[in-house]
Every structure is written in C-alpha cells, then in structure tokens.
Amino acid sequence: PANIASGDLLLVFFSSDGASTITFPEGWTQLFQTENGTYVTFGAWYRIADGEEGATITVTTSTSEMTAHTSYRIIGYSGTPEIGTATTGINGFSDPPSLTPTWGALDTLWLAIEGHDYHQDVLDYPVNYTDGRCDYASSNGGCGVATARRELNAISEDPSSFYMSADQWVANTVAIKPEEGVPPAYYHGLKVQGVGELALCDAGVNPLRIRKGGVTYGVELVETSDPNASKIRIKTPAGIKAIRKYT
Structure with a gap:
C-alpha cells in the first residue's frame, strides 16, 4: 500500500x-x-x-x-x-x-x-x-x-x-486489537465504603462493563478518593455496606 x-x-x-x-x-x-x-x-x-x-x-x-x-x-x-x-x-x-x-x-x-x-x-x-x-x-x-x-x-x-x-x-x-489508550480515572465514581472507588478501565475480561460514547469500559475497584466531593447515601439491605455516589 x-x-x-x-x-x-x-x-x-x-x-x-x-x-x-x-x-x-x-x-x-x-x-x-x-x-x-x-x-x-x-x-x-x-x-x-x-x-x-x-x-x-x-x-x-x-x-x-x-x-x-x-x-x-x-x-x-x-x-x-x-x-x-x-x-x-x-x-x-x-x-x-x-x-x-x-x-x-x-x-x-x-x-x-x-x-x-x-x-x-x-x-x-x-x-x-x-x-x-x-x-x-x-x-x-x-x-x-x-x-x-x-x-x-x-x-x-x-x-x-x-x-x-x-x-x-x-x-x-x-x-x-484496537489502539490502547489511557483509561479514564473516573466517571461519576461509586465508592464502596471502606474498600475503594469503582472506576472505568480497559474492558478486558471484567465481568461488569458499561458503554459510553461507543466505547466499552470495564468497572473495577481502585484505591483513590476525592475529599471535596459531595456524598449521597443510598439505603442498602441489612448486612450490605453502603454505596456512596460521588457527584
């Protein structure tokens, strides 16, 4: 060519x-x-x-x-x-x-x-x-x-x-395989209390995925936080730790 x-x-x-x-x-x-x-x-x-x-x-x-x-x-x-x-x-x-x-x-x-x-x-x-x-x-x-x-x-x-x-x-x-890029750090991250935050990453073989703008991302836990973010508490069933959404 x-x-x-x-x-x-x-x-x-x-x-x-x-x-x-x-x-x-x-x-x-x-x-x-x-x-x-x-x-x-x-x-x-x-x-x-x-x-x-x-x-x-x-x-x-x-x-x-x-x-x-x-x-x-x-x-x-x-x-x-x-x-x-x-x-x-x-x-x-x-x-x-x-x-x-x-x-x-x-x-x-x-x-x-x-x-x-x-x-x-x-x-x-x-x-x-x-x-x-x-x-x-x-x-x-x-x-x-x-x-x-x-x-x-x-x-x-x-x-x-x-x-x-x-x-x-x-x-x-x-x-x-498509070109590899830098995965986004967050997309309205969900924090599992006391564990870490859910963030988008390369889809790979992650069992949980979301699609945005024609691109599929995997979802995984990462050890990061945003002390300035507002927190919304979501009620969860007994025995399940709270999930907090950062907005």
Missing part, C-alpha cells in the same frame, strides 16, 4: 495455485499457510513497518504457479494480529472459522479472508462485512483472494460465508 509510515501494520493475504510452498522475505511473520489438496495454497503474513520494507517485496513459490494477493496498511492498532484455525472445502461457500482473540471484548477490527482455486470473482460477502475485495489471476490456471472487514465489540466472531461458484478454497478469520 502507499503512504506507509513507521509503525504501521502491514498485512498481505496471498494465494498460489496448486500445492506450492509460499515464502516471504525476511522481516515478515507468517500467521498461517494452508493447502487444500493440490488445488490451492493460501496464507497470511504481517510486518510492522520500520522504513526498511521498501515499496515492493518479492514473494516466491516452490513451484511455477499463478498467484494472487491483497495487502492492507493498518493504523490505530496495538499488539499483533491473531488468527483462527483455517478451514477448507470444495463448494461455493468459503466459510471462515470462529475466532476468540486473547484480549476479550474490545472494538476489534475483524477481517474475513479466503483464497480459492480458479479465476473467479466473489458473488456475495459475509453478512455485516464491508469493503469486500476480490483479486484473482486472469487465466483459467489462476487463483484468487477475497477479503472483507467488520468493526465489532465482541469477545468472539464467526463470519458467515463468502459465496461464489463451487471450487476448492481455504478460509480464515483475522482479529486486530
């Missing part, structure tokens, strides 16, 4: 006709590479841009085959991409697997991806996914790559199928 800056996440999805081993240059990390018999090989690779990647790269295959690829430049992310367990099939429904990334429920960028034998376009993309793209070789001996994206705050995601004419395919799901 154009306009690459240091720190950008670069992703390439690459397919090769036949059962060919795909090799990327040094500095690129393979997320997966899967064959579907002797018909098509499909995989994903990434690199964090550092200014040394160049405008183009040379990718090799172990046999002389036609190939296809799609590349992405991603900003506003953190960590490294996570991938599902690739699925394969011989029909017209390339079905990416379910994926549960390690960071829990955040505003994750999900990519549904697939590589297929033969030179054909995708007829329909996974439901609720946008910016569908299909790149394929122009001859009968070619192959193709299709991708689509979705932004969703969810613990896991299972994209529906790509639809095309029946053929051999390999599919997968990619998750990209």
Whole structure:
C-alpha cells in the first residue's frame, strides 16, 4: 500500500495455485499457510513497518504457479494480529472459522479472508462485512483472494460465508486489537465504603462493563478518593455496606 509510515501494520493475504510452498522475505511473520489438496495454497503474513520494507517485496513459490494477493496498511492498532484455525472445502461457500482473540471484548477490527482455486470473482460477502475485495489471476490456471472487514465489540466472531461458484478454497478469520489508550480515572465514581472507588478501565475480561460514547469500559475497584466531593447515601439491605455516589 502507499503512504506507509513507521509503525504501521502491514498485512498481505496471498494465494498460489496448486500445492506450492509460499515464502516471504525476511522481516515478515507468517500467521498461517494452508493447502487444500493440490488445488490451492493460501496464507497470511504481517510486518510492522520500520522504513526498511521498501515499496515492493518479492514473494516466491516452490513451484511455477499463478498467484494472487491483497495487502492492507493498518493504523490505530496495538499488539499483533491473531488468527483462527483455517478451514477448507470444495463448494461455493468459503466459510471462515470462529475466532476468540486473547484480549476479550474490545472494538476489534475483524477481517474475513479466503483464497480459492480458479479465476473467479466473489458473488456475495459475509453478512455485516464491508469493503469486500476480490483479486484473482486472469487465466483459467489462476487463483484468487477475497477479503472483507467488520468493526465489532465482541469477545468472539464467526463470519458467515463468502459465496461464489463451487471450487476448492481455504478460509480464515483475522482479529486486530484496537489502539490502547489511557483509561479514564473516573466517571461519576461509586465508592464502596471502606474498600475503594469503582472506576472505568480497559474492558478486558471484567465481568461488569458499561458503554459510553461507543466505547466499552470495564468497572473495577481502585484505591483513590476525592475529599471535596459531595456524598449521597443510598439505603442498602441489612448486612450490605453502603454505596456512596460521588457527584
């Protein structure tokens, strides 16, 4: 992609006709590479841009085959991409697997991806996914790559199928963690008497969450106080310590 800056996440999805081993240059990390018999090989690779990647790269295959690829430049992310367990099939429904990334429920960028034998376009993309793209070789001996994206705050995601004419395919799901920011210290904090205050934090795997302004936050106890805040006492059942709301 154009306009690459240091720190950008670069992703390439690459397919090769036949059962060919795909090799990327040094500095690129393979997320997966899967064959579907002797018909098509499909995989994903990434690199964090550092200014040394160049405008183009040379990718090799172990046999002389036609190939296809799609590349992405991603900003506003953190960590490294996570991938599902690739699925394969011989029909017209390339079905990416379910994926549960390690960071829990955040505003994750999900990519549904697939590589297929033969030179054909995708007829329909996974439901609720946008910016569908299909790149394929122009001859009968070619192959193709299709991708689509979705932004969703969810613990896991299972994209529906790509639809095309029946053929051999390999599919997968990619998750990209959003950029990490500084969690807010308070949002009308609730104080549990003698324990601490409830404050918003990174949602993570916290069982209690609230959503504000399109962002989901976790709620946790912290050891902070505001001596100048007014206090409103809320009556609680017998045996339960009072909860005080700071306004």
